[in-house]
């Protein structure tokens with residue numbers, strides 16, 4: 024075992040595949056010389072050169088679009104957008120092109136590409152640099168979506184995402200980049216669609232991913248003192264979704280809280296709740312709860328931002344409301 | 347073009363105000379007084395000043411992530427700006443926006459913007475509104491060199507030129523988009539060339555020469571007011587600080603910053619003013635002291651203000667709906 028930060032994990036996943044396959048390459052704004060706005064690609068420019076680690080102009084449409092084109096002719100590009108918020112600028116290329124080409128063309132094309140998108144709030148970056156937009160991507164048939172919570176998963180999911188022949192949206196939480204955790208010496212690919220039980224428990228299931236895994240584990244500890252035994256499921260992959268792991272846990276605990284950082288209305292958390300209601304309703308003996316951000320843009324001021332975003336106390340409250 | 351002493355002094359005051367506000371903000375940020383993304387304008391003051399001096403109070407501007415200078419030059423109040431940097435409830439945006447999103451509708455400031463390239467089309471739309479209502483206002487659109495690689499630049503210029511809208515496009519060419527030099531982000535050196543594709547006037551001026559900026563923009567504004575459509579003005583300049591506070595600026599070639607510091611627009615204007623008896627040294631010193639006091643007053647105001655009440659977090663999402671409070 025060794026210690027790696029989340030950011031280093033993301034980089035290691037890319038680096039392994041770049042060493043293995045010359046068709047894997049990276050481009051995005053300031054990913055080269057500068058090493059990425061969050062330092063994730065630091066050192067790769069020096070190691071692999073400008074051909075494979077390219078700084079692009081500020082043109083999100085071109086970044087995603089060029090990835091689509093390059094993937095269509097057989098490469099495995101890893102475009103990075105500096106913030107998930109800027110996906111809006113490249114959304115046509117992602118939604119109407121990347122996600123649809125294979126289907127529209129009757130299965131004639133493969134588009135192996137991994138789009139890296141730093142997400143989430145908590146860094147006083149205000150409304151246009153703090154969003155959690157996973158529901159937009161999971162809503163679009165043709166895209167796969169992953170969201171690691173720690174270095175080991177970051178590596179394993181990256182390996183699978185790069186090997187996948189479909190466009191994969193790889194969401195990263197920007198408050199986690201510097202968070203270190205233990206990693207196996209040789210990390211194996213983590214298949215897309217495999218959740219991870221972070222903590223076993225028998226009284227209630229918390230389903231979550233990304234940064235909220237930490238809030239949920241913290242909440243679980245707090246609840247333990249009140250005699251509530253919490254199971255925490257880290258989805259890791261939002262689509263494909265490990266419904267089997269979810270149902271199994273619900274059948275055990277009969278209570279569910281879903282935690283995400285998204286604005287609650289129209290959230291991915293809502294989709295998970297709906298799936299459980301559809302498939303597992305009679306297993307639940309309490310309402311399915313969502314803990315999300317308030318339905319507002321993310322404000323700048325620290326106290327407002329903290330108020331809008333969900334935290335461990337909110338999770339505790341939601342869980343307690345079920346008993 | 348004859349520029350009155352009054353105008354020159356006004357421009358000097360604006361430039362010094364921007365410089366001093368920014369230098370103070372820089373130190374406060376370093377002290378950890380506030381966080382977030384702070385993009386400073388030091389070195390580029392002549393651009394915002396020359397542009398806004400050509401505008402009337404009822405004209406509009408759109409700004410960028412690097413907006414402090416634009417806002418001060420268009421008449422923004424240092425107190426409310428500083429309070430916004432602190433995230434206080436007396437700030438321009440009640441603490442919801444921060445440095446990157448300052449706006450003042452009463453001064454025609456349609457907002458600083460965190461999305462690179464968002465202003466091109468918003469300014470074009472403001473100009474559409476002006477044309478529609480038939481007034482003789484204009485909108486000045488500030489944007490950086492690197493933003494001209496967004497599709498919005500081309501869409502905005504095309505629409506504005508086709509509909510002959512009263513907008514003046516001001517490209518602040520400081521040679522970089524974060525770490526990527528202009529030579530690495532586009533295959534041209536003079537962005538004004540791009541005007542050719544839209545059949546509008548395009549000119550390049552020394553962005554560290556406030557007179558050059560003022561003259562070029564005044565002419566463009568006059569054309570726009572007469573219904574003759576948009577102009578693209580490229581102002582070559584340089585940012586002295588990193589892209590944002592905390593940027594180690596590893597991408598700068600050695601000596602580049604020093605070269606540009608020699609072209610500091612403020613001493614340049616001071617020299618002109620002294621040589622042409624626009625102001626005496628003593629008068630200048632007095633003005634500087636006055637501005638120092640204004641900046642300190644702004645800091646005091648910001649520090650004495652309180653943080654917004656958390657209940658305000660759910661306000662202002664809509665004009666009419668206030669989201670239910672902290673019910674998750």
Ligand SMILES: Cc1ncc(C[n+]2csc(CCOP(=O)(O)OP(=O)(O)O)c2C)c(N)n1
Nearest residue numbers: 109412460461462490491492493522523524
């Ligand atoms: C759509 C979008 N893409 C990327 C960014 C990140 N970003 C912020 S400022 C900036 C560089 C802008 O360069 P330029 O337009 O030349 O303005 P300057 O910062 O030099 O004043 C970048 C890439 C952003 N805010 N919005």
Ligand SMILES: [Mg+2]
Nearest residue numbers: 490491522523
């Ligand atoms: Mg620039």
